[in-house]
Amino acid sequence: MKWNIAAEAISFVMLGIIWVYSRKGSHLPTLKNRIFQGCLLVTAGAILTNILSTIMIYRLDEFPMWMTWSVTMVYYVLTPLMGFAYFLYTVSIVYTERKELRKVIGFGVMPALVYGVLVLINPLTKNLFDISLVQGYVRGPWIVSTYLIFYAYCAASIVVTVLNKKRIDRNIYHILAAFPILAVLVILVQQMYPNVILSGSAATCALLIIYLHLQNKQISMDYLTNVPNRKELLNMLGLMIKKSPEKQFVLVVVSLRDFRQVNNTCGQQKGDEFLKNVCDFLYEIGPKNHVYRFSGDEFALLFTHSDETEIKKCITDIRQRMEKPWQIGDYRFLLSVVMGIIWHSGDGETLEEVINAVEYAVFRAKSGKSGEICYCDKEMLDGLERRRKVIMILKEKIADCSFEMYYQPIYSVADGEFCYAESLMRIPESPIGPIYPSEFIPIAEETGLIIDITYIMLDKVCRFISRLLERGIPIQAIHVNFSAVQFSQNDLMEKVLEIIRRNHTPMSAIKIEFTESTLAENTQVVSKFAVEMEKHGIKMGLDDFGTGYSNIATVINIPFGTVKLDKSLVWGSVENKKSALTVKNLSRTFQELGMTVIAEGVETEEQSRLIANFGIDQIQGFYYAKPMPEDQLEMFMIKHWTPAD
Known part of the structure; x- marks a missing residue:
């Protein structure tokens, strides 16, 4: 054959x-x-x-x-x-x-x-x-x-x-x-x-x-830079942690700052060439065969042998090179970077924890809270774990709408009564103990959870107002704080109106407040929203005025019902005559423009007298009343209510 x-x-x-x-x-x-x-x-x-x-x-x-x-x-x-x-x-x-x-x-x-x-x-x-x-x-x-x-x-x-x-x-x-x-x-x-x-x-x-x-x-390879991609890095880290959990390694993520501007200036194709050049440089000075493209403008360097001298030299080389311009054709740019670094000590961190930690370190470096290089140490890992737990608790609270509402009464100087209040959300009990707003609000804003939280808060406030009115307790309005993130929602106005109408709450009984930083970030969006809300009888309130984010011209062009002076202005007025004169004249200007002026953070009798002499309309602070749960606020208002003759 x-x-x-x-x-x-x-x-x-x-x-x-x-x-x-x-x-x-x-x-x-x-x-x-x-x-x-x-x-x-x-x-x-x-x-x-x-x-x-x-x-x-x-x-x-x-x-x-x-x-x-x-x-x-x-x-x-x-x-x-x-x-x-x-x-x-x-x-x-x-x-x-x-x-x-x-x-x-x-x-x-x-x-x-x-x-x-x-x-x-x-x-x-x-x-x-x-x-x-x-x-x-x-x-x-x-x-x-x-x-x-x-x-x-x-x-x-x-x-x-x-x-x-x-x-x-x-x-x-x-x-x-x-x-x-x-x-x-x-x-x-x-x-x-x-x-x-x-x-x-x-x-x-x-x-x-x-x-x-x-x-x-x-x-496994990134098509643009021809180095291993993020998936390959995750597989490598997972394999190392699984096979040798006690083995130490160092992961460095190098993130280019504002690289979008490079693409906007010279186009995507030239931008890709800059990325390839940066990657080639990192591959040359980084650990052999362990340079990865972590994301669009981020690269990861994995040091499988934790030689501190080698790592420090690599970081120094990166910083020195980034001080010099990069050039492709006729385009020349200085590219700044931040770095997040985690040292895996073999203490049982999982792959998810390692990645979350280094991404959080990059976030911290970008925010400027830890300099351009952020080392994710044990303290930060513990903080990250607590952050993870807080996020989980927030999600659970959102799912069952179990946030507790507190209200701080606002004193009206003219009639000597408390007909207004500010709504505040609290988590007094959780598996990790009480969580204060100073901790959970920034986390909620970073994760976008603040959007759902605000809608829940508005719904609770509307129901409480309706309850007070049904019992004949006079309440003029309750202030509800909106985050800057809230204004990213295209259907914000529709949702707000739907919640108020569903609870049969008078439109005028809701006062939507936002801070100067929100106004500065979203001036046009906030202005348009304020104009539309005014058509429905809902007045806006500017919170924390005086923290330096906005100017008078911006404020007077938006139909605010109230302007709340930041407590720093109140406290500074006691000790500084110039500050006192500034606050007094600001208050008079806002009032002449038809706005109600509120002073917050009043905690002493001296501050109270000074603010009253300024002719300010309303006062909020511990000197008059602390934040309290719904039932206590109801009793408080009944106690301080003077029935009409």
């Missing part, structure tokens, strides 16, 4: 191409990656020995018989065991637990061992094949076992995949189920046409599917 080995030769070339490209892919020392390289070697060996054996059998008189026998025996070992290699690859993906993995491999290796013995004793038994100068190459009675072994391992791969369908990603499941079937189909075609050798083609097709969908470098 004459065999056609053209397909094998082509498959060998394709396999070489796959091997070259796979070497540029993931460098993770995972079992999956090592087995894939093993699959390539086994398949390459099988194809090569198949080609050589065929040539030698054709020319028995030109090669020593022992050489032909040896090459053919290696071919017989490797070809069926390609199925075993694929089986190992499948179980390395499906089973992540070492004990479970070893158990499955232990059972799986038995047929391979038995078959190996058959090949080793074949020179004596001739059960698989025989080669002689007289008869040439002759198949033995047990030749079918070579196909059965291959089919058995392919079937085992499919069974393992199907049985573990729920624990595998859907896309990976389809790939693991498909490639053994394809290999079996190609081998079946070979049995139909025995003169065409396709065993190597079957293996190459299977490996090509695996490479394209599971081992492709595009999965």
